[in-house]
Protein backbone atom coordinates (compact mmCIF):
# COMPACT_ATOMS: atom_id res chain seq x y z
CA UNK A 390 0.00 0.00 0.00
CA UNK A 391 2.79 2.38 0.93
CA UNK A 392 4.57 1.63 -2.34
CA UNK A 393 1.44 2.36 -4.34
CA UNK A 394 0.94 5.71 -2.62
CA UNK A 395 4.59 6.61 -3.10
CA UNK A 396 4.50 5.68 -6.78
CA UNK A 397 1.28 7.61 -7.24
CA UNK A 398 2.78 10.76 -5.76
CA UNK A 399 5.94 10.46 -7.86
CA UNK A 400 3.79 9.97 -10.95
CA UNK A 401 1.71 13.05 -10.11
CA UNK A 402 4.82 15.21 -9.71
CA UNK A 403 6.33 13.92 -12.96
CA UNK A 404 3.11 14.64 -14.84
CA UNK A 405 3.30 18.33 -14.07
CA UNK A 406 3.62 20.74 -11.25
CA UNK A 407 -0.02 21.77 -11.28
CA UNK A 408 -2.25 19.12 -9.67
CA UNK A 409 -5.31 20.68 -11.33
CA UNK A 410 -3.58 20.49 -14.69
CA UNK A 411 -3.62 24.22 -15.36
CA UNK A 412 -1.22 25.30 -18.05
CA UNK A 413 0.77 28.52 -17.72
CA UNK A 414 -1.60 30.03 -20.34
CA UNK A 415 -4.60 29.17 -18.16
CA UNK A 416 -2.92 30.52 -15.03
CA UNK A 417 -2.12 33.76 -16.90
CA UNK A 418 -5.80 34.15 -17.81
CA UNK A 419 -6.88 33.44 -14.22
CA UNK A 420 -4.39 35.93 -12.76
CA UNK A 421 -5.40 38.61 -15.25
CA UNK A 422 -9.07 38.06 -14.44
CA UNK A 423 -8.38 38.31 -10.69
CA UNK A 424 -6.25 41.46 -10.99
CA UNK A 425 -8.52 43.25 -13.47
CA UNK A 426 -10.86 44.83 -10.93
CA UNK A 427 -12.56 47.23 -13.40
CA UNK A 428 -13.14 44.47 -15.96
CA UNK A 429 -11.60 46.16 -19.01
CA UNK A 430 -9.51 43.08 -19.83
CA UNK A 431 -6.21 44.74 -18.88
CA UNK A 432 -4.22 45.20 -15.69
CA UNK A 433 -3.27 48.76 -14.87
CA UNK A 434 -0.35 49.54 -12.60
CA UNK A 435 -2.86 50.68 -9.95
CA UNK A 436 -4.82 47.42 -10.18
CA UNK A 437 -1.67 45.35 -9.91
CA UNK A 438 -0.47 47.22 -6.83
CA UNK A 439 -3.91 47.34 -5.22
CA UNK A 440 -4.50 43.60 -5.64
CA UNK A 441 -1.08 42.56 -4.48
CA UNK A 442 -0.87 44.79 -1.43
CA UNK A 443 -4.45 44.31 -0.24
CA UNK A 444 -5.42 40.69 -0.94
CA UNK A 445 -1.97 39.10 -0.83
CA UNK A 446 -0.42 41.10 1.98
CA UNK A 447 -2.17 39.32 4.83
CA UNK A 448 -0.52 41.20 7.72
CA UNK A 449 -0.68 44.62 5.97
CA UNK A 450 2.99 45.49 6.26
CA UNK A 451 3.03 46.73 2.60
CA UNK A 452 5.07 43.82 1.34
CA UNK A 453 4.19 40.29 0.35
CA UNK A 454 6.38 37.80 2.15
CA UNK A 455 7.51 34.51 0.67
CA UNK A 456 5.02 32.69 2.93
CA UNK A 457 2.12 34.99 1.99
CA UNK A 458 2.87 34.65 -1.71
CA UNK A 459 3.22 30.86 -1.73
CA UNK A 460 0.11 30.45 0.43
CA UNK A 461 -2.04 32.65 -1.81
CA UNK A 462 -0.65 31.39 -5.13
CA UNK A 463 -0.93 27.66 -4.31
CA UNK A 464 -4.43 28.13 -2.89
CA UNK A 465 -5.65 30.22 -5.82
CA UNK A 466 -3.82 28.85 -8.87
CA UNK A 467 -3.02 25.32 -7.66
CA UNK A 468 0.61 25.30 -8.67
CA UNK A 469 2.88 22.88 -6.82
CA UNK A 470 4.54 24.57 -3.80
CA UNK A 471 8.02 23.84 -5.24
CA UNK A 472 7.06 25.49 -8.53
CA UNK A 473 5.57 28.43 -6.64
CA UNK A 474 8.72 28.72 -4.54
CA UNK A 475 10.90 28.99 -7.67
CA UNK A 476 8.39 31.39 -9.22
CA UNK A 477 8.55 33.64 -6.16
CA UNK A 478 12.33 33.80 -6.34
CA UNK A 479 12.11 34.78 -10.02
CA UNK A 480 9.76 37.63 -9.08
CA UNK A 481 11.80 38.75 -6.06
CA UNK A 482 14.35 40.68 -8.08
CA UNK A 483 16.28 42.08 -5.10
CA UNK A 484 16.26 38.70 -3.31
CA UNK A 485 15.11 39.94 0.09
CA UNK A 486 12.35 37.27 0.33
CA UNK A 487 9.63 39.93 0.06
CA UNK A 488 7.70 41.20 -2.92
CA UNK A 489 7.67 44.97 -2.56
CA UNK A 490 6.94 47.92 -4.83
CA UNK A 491 10.59 47.76 -5.89
CA UNK A 492 10.16 44.26 -7.28
CA UNK A 493 6.82 45.06 -8.94
CA UNK A 494 8.07 48.25 -10.57
CA UNK A 495 11.15 46.44 -11.86
CA UNK A 496 8.88 43.90 -13.64
CA UNK A 497 6.41 46.40 -15.09
CA UNK A 498 8.46 47.44 -18.16
CA UNK A 499 8.91 43.75 -18.98
CA UNK A 500 5.16 43.10 -18.63
CA UNK A 501 3.95 46.22 -20.43
CA UNK A 502 5.65 45.73 -23.75
CA UNK A 503 4.05 48.67 -25.58
CA UNK A 504 4.44 50.98 -22.55
CA UNK A 505 0.83 52.18 -22.44
CA UNK A 506 0.64 51.58 -18.66
CA UNK A 507 -1.74 48.66 -19.12
CA UNK A 508 -0.90 44.97 -19.27
CA UNK A 509 -3.07 42.99 -21.68
CA UNK A 510 -3.63 39.24 -21.50
CA UNK A 511 -1.16 38.61 -24.31
CA UNK A 512 1.44 40.84 -22.63
CA UNK A 513 0.90 39.12 -19.28
CA UNK A 514 0.99 35.70 -20.91
CA UNK A 515 4.41 36.42 -22.45
CA UNK A 516 5.65 37.73 -19.10
CA UNK A 517 4.40 34.69 -17.17
CA UNK A 518 6.05 32.33 -19.64
CA UNK A 519 9.31 34.20 -19.00
CA UNK A 520 9.24 34.16 -15.20
CA UNK A 521 7.20 31.03 -14.37
CA UNK A 522 9.26 27.87 -13.80
CA UNK A 523 6.90 25.83 -16.01
CA UNK A 524 6.66 28.48 -18.71
CA UNK A 525 9.32 26.99 -20.94
CA UNK A 526 7.60 23.75 -21.79
CA UNK A 527 9.20 21.45 -19.24
CA UNK A 528 6.26 20.93 -16.94
CA UNK A 529 7.11 19.62 -13.51
CA UNK A 530 10.79 20.52 -13.58
CA UNK A 531 11.72 23.20 -11.12
CA UNK A 532 14.75 25.37 -11.65
CA UNK A 533 15.18 27.64 -8.66
CA UNK A 534 17.20 30.76 -9.35
CA UNK A 535 20.24 31.43 -7.24
CA UNK A 536 20.71 27.91 -5.95
Ligand SMILES: [Ca+2]
Nearest residue numbers: 425427429431
Ligand atom coordinates in the same frame (compact mmCIF):
# COMPACT_ATOMS: atom_id res chain seq x y z
CA1 LIG B 1 -8.37 46.77 -15.61
Ligand SMILES: [Ca+2]
Nearest residue numbers: 481485487492
Ligand atom coordinates in the same frame (compact mmCIF):
# COMPACT_ATOMS: atom_id res chain seq x y z
CA1 LIG C 1 12.06 41.79 -2.96
Ligand SMILES: [Ca+2]
Nearest residue numbers: 501505507508
Ligand atom coordinates in the same frame (compact mmCIF):
# COMPACT_ATOMS: atom_id res chain seq x y z
CA1 LIG D 1 0.52 47.43 -22.47
